[in-house]
Amino acid sequence: xxxxxxxxxxxxxxxxxxxxxxxxxxxxxxxxxxxxxxxxxxxxxxxxxxxxxxxxxxxxxxxxxxxxxxxxxxxxxxxxxxxxxxxxxxxxxxxxxxxxxxxxxxxxxxxxxxxxxxxxxxxxxxxxxxxxxxxxxxxxxxxxxxxxxxxxxxxxxxxxxxxxxxxxxxxxxxxxxxxxxxxxxxxxxxxxxxxxxxxxxxxxxxxxxxxxxxxxxxxxxxxxxxxxxxxxxxxxxxxxxxxxxxxxxxxxxxxxxxxxxxxxxxxxxxxxxxxxxxxxxxxxxxxxxxxxxxxxxxxxxxxxxxxxxxxxxxxxxxxxxxxxxxxxxxxxxxxxxxxxxxxxxxxx
DNA sequence: GTCCAGGCCT
DNA sequence: AGGCCTGGAC
Numbered sequence: 057x058x059x060x061x062x063x064x065x066x067x068x069x070x071x072x073x074x075x076x077x078x079x080x081x082x083x084x085x086x087x088x089x090x091x092x093x094x095x096x097x098x099x100x101x102x103x104x105x106x107x108x109x110x111x112x113x114x115x116x117x118x119x120x121x122x123x124x125x126x127x128x129x130x131x132x133x134x135x136x137x138x139x140x141x142x143x144x145x146x147x148x149x150x151x152x153x154x155x156x157x158x159x160x161x162x163x164x165x166x167x168x169x170x171x172x173x174x175x176x177x178x179x180x181x182x183x184x185x186x187x188x189x190x191x192x193x194x195x196x197x198x199x200x201x202x203x204x205x206x207x208x209x210x211x212x213x214x215x216x217x218x219x220x221x222x223x224x225x226x227x228x229x230x231x232x233x234x235x236x237x238x239x240x241x242x243x244x245x246x247x248x249x250x251x252x253x254x255x256x257x258x259x260x261x262x263x264x265x266x267x268x269x270x271x272x273x274x275x276x277x278x279x280x281x282x283x284x285x286x287x288x289x290x291x292x293x294x295x296x297x298x299x300x301x302x303x304x305x306x307x308x309x310x311x312x313x314x315x316x317x318x319x320x321x322x323x324x325x326x327x328x329x330x331x332x333x334x335x336x337x338x339x340x341x342x343x344x345x346x347x348x349x350x351x352x353x354x355x356x357x358x359x360x361x362x363x364x365x366x367x368x369x370x371x372x373x374x375x376x377x378x379x380x381x382x383x384x385x386x387x388x389x390x391x392x393x394x395x396x397x398x399x400x401x402x403x404x
Numbered sequence: 405g406t407c408c409a410g411g412c413c414t
Numbered sequence: 415a416g417g418c419c420t421g422g423a424c
Contacts, residue, residue: 093410094409094411137412190411305414356408
């Protein structure tokens, strides 16, 4: 069989119509690829539209404030993507005269663009013959060719890149790359793939040997640590509160949060005593818990146990690294989704 | 509730 | 190799 003929035939019958497939603008294609890293199409789509509306060109994005970019990214997760997006917009706008590099090797030098994204942009926007290897491609090739290498190991990617380079259509590399990814997303899915209607059923080693469930092989499991976050929602008579911008190399870098008491060990802490120690200058009427049950928020590598405490006080003095803001302005700041959802659940 | 998919950076 | 987020499947 000629692999790409079958694949492209499948694609022409089954492909999704997506806005970034209607354009040849490298800026829009780059934007879509960054948004779609680690993100489902359904979740990414509205963000793609919003970014293009707010920042129609790479210059608009380059000239934006980082806080505004993060605010628009709020809810998408992996916020380093937004910071790198902004950084690369500046590089392209100010150092490359607004022109994206037109080849894999140069694209790879930009922040936030790794091997997958460089290959996607190079092929889709510029027609370069370079195969993409994303999670879909790993799965499709591992199954059809019965490759049992552990895809969580570094060298395995080279093996799949080599295989994909053999398979790619020299005439239509962009079509091939989008086809293999759509095929993985729609037909050859991680769970319950649609083998009954699969055009590769006679070729697929995994199917023929009953190993669909075992492929691709991925052995690494990340260990999840528990972490206990107690957010302090200060509120004075004029409805001012404190926000802190996260800075350290940690989760949610450069997003906003309420002041927090943060532990990696579960220990009984007395909120009142702790607040008295950290904020001796603040006199409050009472402290009360705002959420009924501890909120569990699961990250890839941390399990967060979250409580919110209302600290009801007369006034809030200026304090280092604390931004005193009026509650009405709260939705102009970029928050992690768990804090955003909590804020929106409040009545005041 | 728990598990998992999805690329890049350091 | 480990850190980084969220939502959907089960």
